[in-house]
Amino acid sequence: MPRPEVMARIPVDDEYFLFRSCVASNKYPGMESSTKEVFERIGVGLRESDDQTCCAGFITFTSVAEVTATMPAVARNLSIPDQAGLNTVTMCNGCYTFLTEFGHFLQHNPPIMGKVNEMLSMVGREYTGESQVLHMIDVLPKLQDRIAEQIVRPLKGIRFATHYGCHYLYGFKKDAIDDPFTPTVVEDLIEVAGGTPVDYPEARTCCGSGLTQVVIHKEDLSLPHMKAKFDSLKEADVDAIVVVCPYCLTILDRGQAKMVDRGIAQHEVPVLYITQLLGLAMGMDPVKLGLGANVTSAKKFLDKLERLDRSRATAQAARGGVPRSPQSPASSPSGETTGDGGEAANA
Amino acid sequence: MRKIGVFVCHCGTNIADMVDVEKVVAASGRIPEVRYAVDYQFTCSAPGQDQIKDAIREHNLDGVVVAACSPRMHETTFRNAVGSAGMNPYLVEMANIREHDSWVASDRDEATRKAIDLVRMKVKKVAKLEPLEEIVLPVTRRALVIGGGVAGIQAALDIANTGVEVVLVEKTPSIGGHMAQYDKTFPTLDCASCILTPRMVEAAIHPKITIHTFSEVVESSGFVGAYEVKIRKKARSVDLVKCTGCADCLEKCPVKVPSEFEAGLAERGAIYRPFPQAVPNVPVIDREHCTYFLKDGKCGICQKVCPTDAIDFTVEDEIVTEKVGAIVVATGFHFYDAANYTEYGYGRYPDVISWLQFERLTNASGPTSGKLVRPSNGEAPQTIVFIHCVGSRDPSKGFPYCSRVCCMATAKHAVIARSKLPDAEIFSFYIDIRAAGKGYEEFVRRAIEQEDIEFIKGRPARVIEKNGKLVVRSEDAFSGRPIEVEADLVVLTNGAQAQDEAPELAQTLGIGYDQYGFFSELHPKLRPVETNKAGVFLAGMCQGPKDIPESVSQASAAAAKALEILSKDELSREPQVAEVNPFRCTGCMDCMEVCFYTAIEEDEFMRRKVAKVNPGVCQGCGACVAACMDGALEMKIFNDEQIYAEITGLFAIPKGARKAGGGESAHG
C-alpha cells in the first residue's frame, strides 16, 4: 500500500523535468521513449536539457573519487530543474538515489554547499535545493486516473510479476512511496492497465546486480541467486516481469541469456519497464516501445497480446461495434476512433 | 546589626598546621558584625559545641559562623547545636577552611589570608540571613497505585500490608497485566498464573485495597502528601455487585471479535471477561462492538439471560476523586508491533506468530489447550524458528535499546517447545545472547546443550512462503555464509515498548519521560524509583524494560519509598525554597517554564496574574530565581542579597585591617 503521508507530498505538475539515465536513454532507449509517449498521452509535459550529465553515481560507487568530488556534478544537474522551476522525475533507482542523497547531503552541509555554489557560479548556475526529486513510481500513482483514461488495450489475462529493485524502496525507508517488503504501487498500475499482478515467493530477491557489476563480477554467486528468482517466477507462471529500474532491467534481461549460455537454466521471461507496460496498454506499437532492444525475447508475450487483441476484436464485432483497435505503426495517435462502438450498437 | 559569633576550628592539626588560626580569630574580631570570635581544637566535638552554645547565651548572639570543614560534613551538626541553644538553626553558616583551604594550599600565609576571606564572606552572608522554620506538610495517609500488573499488585500489597489504604487503578477490565497471559516464567519454568493469580485474589480481598478496573487517571493536582487524583471509571455496563460471574451472558453474545487476551488467536464476544480467572470476575461490555450500541438498542440478549439483572446499558463513565499522599506508577509496557517488520510477514503468513501468541499457544488455558500447532492448519510444526530482537536493537526500524527480557523469553519458549515436540527441529536466530541474571546463563546453556536447540548468530533478512513452508533466510555470522531454514512455524520475539499513553500520563502527573516514552527516574543510580515529582514513584516496565523479578523488586522499593511519606502524619522539610514577591511579579510566568518540578502555578494578586511557588513541591534549585527578570522571586538561604553579601564580603576588608597587620588580602 502506498504510504498516504508520502503520497500527500508528491506534487502533481503540468510539466516535470525528465532526468535522463545512461541505461534508460541509451542501452534500452525504449524506456525513455515509452516514458515520453505515456506522458504525452496523459497530457503531462516533460522537459529535457542537453546540459544534463550522468547522475555521477558511478563515480561514487566504483570508488574512483571521493564523495565530495562528485558534489559539483550533482549540484550542477540539480541546478537545471531548480532554475527552470520544475520538479524532477527520474527513471532510474540509481539516479533517484544519488540526486536525493547528495542533495540532502549538500543541504545539511552548508560549508560544502557554499563551495559547490562558488564553483557553479563560474558557469552561471546555482543550486538552491528548492525543487523536488521524484521517482517514476512516485509520480505515476498520482496520475493513475489520467492513465486509466488512456487505456485502450487492457492487458486482460496477462500475468505480470513485479520487481522493484533495492535502491529506492529499501534505501529510503519511510520516505519511499511504499513498504519495501509489501509494496503494491506497481501492482496497482498493472491493474489499471488491465493486467493481472502475480505474487511469487522470490519477489523481493535482488536482481543480482550487486554481484555482477564490473568491479565485483562474481558470476558464481549472482547466477544461482538469479536462478532462484526465475525458478520462482516460472512456478508462478508469469508472462512478463515489470521493473522500475533500468539497471534491474538490464541484469534480469541479460542474465537470462547468460544463464542459458552457462547452462544453468532455461528461462525466457521478458522484462518490461513500467512505462513500456503502460504504453502497451495505451495501444502503442511494441517496436516503438523499444522491446526489440531486449536480449530475452518478448515474442511469446507479444503473441499472447496479439491473440488477446484478436479475441477482443471478434467479441466487439459480434456485438456489432467498431473495435477500438490499438494503433498500428502506420496510424497516428490522433487517428484513433473516439466513439464507443458498444454504445453505438445500443443506440 | 546582627551579633555574630565566629568559631574557628583547628581540626587537630588539619587546619592549624596550614592556617594561622589565631590570625583568623583576630581578623574576624575586626569585622563590625562580629561580637565574639574564638578558636578551638575540635569545634564539632561536644565541648566545641558547648563553646558555641555558651557563647550564644552569654553574648546574645543571633548569628554564627563556624570556620571548619565542609558544610556538607557538619552543617546539620551545628544547626542542631545552635538550635538547642535557642537560636534559629538557619542562622548558621560554615566557612570551609579545611577542604577548600588548609588541605589544598601550599603556603601558610596564603592559606591564612584565604581563611580570613572565607570567614568574612560568611559573616556578611549570615548578617543577611533570616530565621526560618521547617516546612511542615500534612500527609494524606493513602496511596494510589496506577497499573494492575504484577508490579502494581506487588506495590499495592506491600503498602496495604502496613495498614495504609491503597487505591489501585487498572486500565483494562481485570488486574493481572501481561504476566497473566504468560505460560511459564524463566528460568524456573514456574507456571505464571499459578504464582500470579493468588496475588491477584489477595489484592482483591485485601481490606485496605480498593480496586478500580476499566479505569484511568485523568487529572492530578496537589503535591507530595496531598495529591488529589481524578479517575475515570469507564462504563462497564455490568454491575460489579449484582454480577455473580456465572458467565451465562458470554455464551449468548452474537458478536465475535478477536480476543486481546488471546493475542488474536481466539474470539470473544462484545460482552466478555478477558480470562476466566479475571479479577474482578465480572464481564464488561465493549461498546465499540456491541450490537446494542451500534444498532440503537437492538439485541440486548445478555440483559435478557442475566439471572441477577446485573446488565445496565444506560451506565455512563463516572469520575471519582481520590485523595492520596503518594503515587506509584506501574503502567507497564506493550509489545512492539511485529507487523512493522514486513520482511518477516507477520500478519500476512498465519504461521508467523508473536511472542504473546506463542505464550497463548503453549498455555494450557489457551485456545489450543496448550497444544503447540500451526495456526494455519492445526498441525504440529516439525521445524520451529525463533527470531530475536524484533523491534529491539534496531535503530533503523524499531528501537535502539535492548528489551532485556527477550533472550531469556526465547530460550524459555524454545525449551517449552522442545518439551511439547521432542522430535521437532528448533532454531533460534540471535544477535547476542544476553542472559545476565540469577540462573539465566545456565538456562540458556541448558537449552543449547540438553534441549538441542540450535542457536544461530544472525539476523534473518526475511521470511518468505514457498511451497507451504516458511523459508527463513539469514546469515550465519560464525561461518559467514548465508543460511536458509524451511520452517513450519516462525516465532518473532518482539520487544517491549512504552505505553502509547505514557507521555500523556506523565504530563498529567508532572513526571519526566524519555524519548521512547519510558518514565524517568530521578537519578539512574541512587534514586531509581523516585521521579522529579516528590511523592510519585516508579515500578516495573513503565520505567524501562525489565523482567518479572526486577519489576517486583522495584515495586517493593517504590512501596518502601511511598511508605517513607505515608508513615507520618506530617512531612517536614528544609525551608530552602523559592517564594514570589507578588508586588514585583508581572505574571510573565518565565519561572514556570524553567521549573522542572512544576512547583510554580498561576495565582491572582490584586486582580493581576502572578506566579506562586508551592513550597511542598519546590526543591530549592533556584532556577526560577535566576530566570526572573523582575527580581520578584526570592529564595530562602540562597537569596540574591545573601549571595551578593558573600561576594561583596570578599572585598569588604575592614578599614585599617591591612595596617594592623592582620594578614588580610591586599585586594579590594
Place this chain on the structure above:
Amino acid sequence: MGKEKDRGYDPVIVGLLCNWCTYAGADLAGTTRIKHPQNMRAIRIPCSGRVSPHFLFTSLFQGADGVFIGGCHPADCHYTSGNYYARRRFALMKSLLDFVGIEPDRLRLEWVSASEGDRFAEVVTEFTEGVKALERPHSLKRDGLES
C-alpha cells in the same frame, strides 16, 4: 611590598559552585590533598542554574578578576536541567563580557562531578593560570571603579 611584587598579578577569583557536584568535587580535592592555586574563593550555591548574570557583574564590579562557575555534568544535574540553563546563560554572559570590553576568558563554566577532585584542581589551576596570563586587572577594575 617586595612580597607583593613577587606574586606579580595575583588575581582574585570568585567561584560559584553547585552544591551537588562541583562543591563536592572541591571537597574531594581537599580530602585527597590535591594542591592547587588558592586564588579562588568558593561560594556554595544550590545549582549552577541558580547563577544569575548579576553574580558575574557584581563580582567583577567589586574587584574580582575572574569568575568560575561549576556545575554537574550534562544529564547529571541534581535538579535535572539546571546545568543546561547555566550553559545557555554562560554563552550569553561570555558575549556580554566581550561587549562591555572585559576579556571573556575571565569567565569559565566547567562540569565537575563529586568524584572528580583531581579534575577540579586541574580546571581551577588552568583557569587561574589563564586569568594570570591576562597580566593585569580588567578595564573596570583598572579604571578604579568604587565598590
